[in-house]
Amino acid sequence: MTTVDRTQVFLLPDLGEGLAEAEIVEWRVAVGDTVTVDQTVVEVETAKAVVDVPCPYAGRVVTLHGAAGETRPVGQPLITIAPLDGDGGEPAGHAAYREEERAGSGNVLIGYGTGHGGTGRRRRRPRLAIAPEPPAVTPAVAPAPAPGPAPAVAVAPAPSPVQAGASTPAAHPAVALALAPAAGTGTGSALVISPIVRRLAREHGIDPATLRGTGPGGVVRRADVEAALAAPATPLAPAPRLAPVPTRPEPARSAGDEDLVIPLTGIRKAIADKLSRSRREIPEVTIWVDADATALVQTRRAINSATPDQPVSILALLARICLSGLRRFPQLNARVDTEGQRIVQSRGVHLGIAAQTDRGLVVPVLRDAQLLTTRELSVALAETTTAARAGALPPARLTGGTFTLNNYGVFGVDGSTPIINHPEAALLGVGRIVDKPWVVDGQLAVRKVTQLSLTFDHRVCDGAVAGGFLRHVADCVEQPALLVANV
CATH class of the missing domain: 3.30.559.10 (Chloramphenicol acetyltransferase-like domain)
Incomplete structure (x- = not known):
């Protein structure tokens, strides 16, 4: 991501399978339009297929880099987005999303990647919806928030057994965040914005719904998943006592043990x-x-x-x-x-x-x-x-x-x-x-x-x-x- 005067430049992402360029077929937005996170902004054609490219930033379109029929190389500017008015035009949770994107591998097209080909349809990322007042929650879905001077933040999907009975911490006196469940994930979704966090949890067999998010509004961040990985696992039953196995000290490495580097000349x-x-x-x-x-x-x-x-x-x-x-x-x-x-x-x-x-x-x-x-x-x-x-x-x-x-x-x-x-x-x-x-x-x-x-x-x-x-x-x-x- 390139930041100039608070504008964000979205680069043409790696479309997978070693593709180095793509031809712009049709722009779905124009200069001056307002876009949201993950909104499709352009349709491009590669040597493999026609692909809809979503933009990971929200704001107002400042520049479209390239016209229909023009070929753009991967990693070059595709669209420039300016923040909305106010405090940067960044809805709650979007900063956490950008932070997680920077912690990942860079500009990767959502739903496509360098290690596996894309498909015609992609799974939608959970969205943060801002409501003027707290949504009604039935006892069967989640416990009612305790009465107080400020409304509490409630999660719409049913909580997992680990979270049952625990109230969600308040995020703002006048704003309640409702998380829409991701397609195909069932009813027990967690507040996860970044696809990198979701993939990291899936690869290690961790249910995000069991994690306590430390991001804005309870967003589960990469650090939360890594903390869960570092935490010792709780055994289901008391393990039998075993005699301690003596650890063998690692042999000392000498200068001759270093890798031999031979210049290709x-x-x-x-x-x-x-x-x-x-x-x-x-x-x-x-x-x-x-x-x-x-x-x-x-x-x-x-x-x-x-x-x-x-x-x-x-x-x-x-x-x-x-x-x-x-x-x-x-x-x-x-x-x-x-x-x-x-x-x-x-x-x-x-x-x-x-x-x-x-x-x-x-x-x-x-x-x-x-x-x-x-x-x-x-x-x-x-x-x-x-x-x-x-x-x-x-x-x-x-x-x-x-x-x-x-x-x-x-x-x-x-x-x-x-x-x-x-x-x-x-x-x-x-x-x-x-x-x-x-x-x-x-x-x-x-x-x-x-x-x-x-x-x-x-x-x-x-x-x-x-x-x-x-x-x-x-x-x-x-x-x-x-x-x-x-x-």
């Missing part, structure tokens, strides 16, 4: 920004398949036995298989140009290799990897990952990839649903190669098995293309001889 911040953007922009899908890698392991062993001075790694063979698959399915070697509303397929394969370093995860790129032989791929991969871990790669080597290969099997895990390296369109993940039971020619055998997962951008292709690529990769892992036809 440098490469860690760049990684966070890129991954967040990927999840925010790319509708990714992950598919996977188990593959028998026994023949792939045997092929690598045979190559290294023939040329021990020029060994080939499993990662190099997997890179060669990916290049073969991208040649058959070039849709995955692409990116989406959101500004130009187009898909761009790259002519060359700039292969990214996910590498874990002391500074975080980086993806160095082998440009035009399709032009390299399998041995050249193995040498380039070894040199690139070593330089990346040492932090010796220039920034140009860490960007510009068109497809990423992620060998998370080196960490001893079987599968993953990796995040695509934005702005690429696909990523192949490879789990660990481990001995597992496998059926070969109808017989159970122990084989070298790995799990292959493909995460792809569903905007660049459909499941048929992605499934065809992954199946081709799995077939080449199981039968490396298939690569000969494509090399």
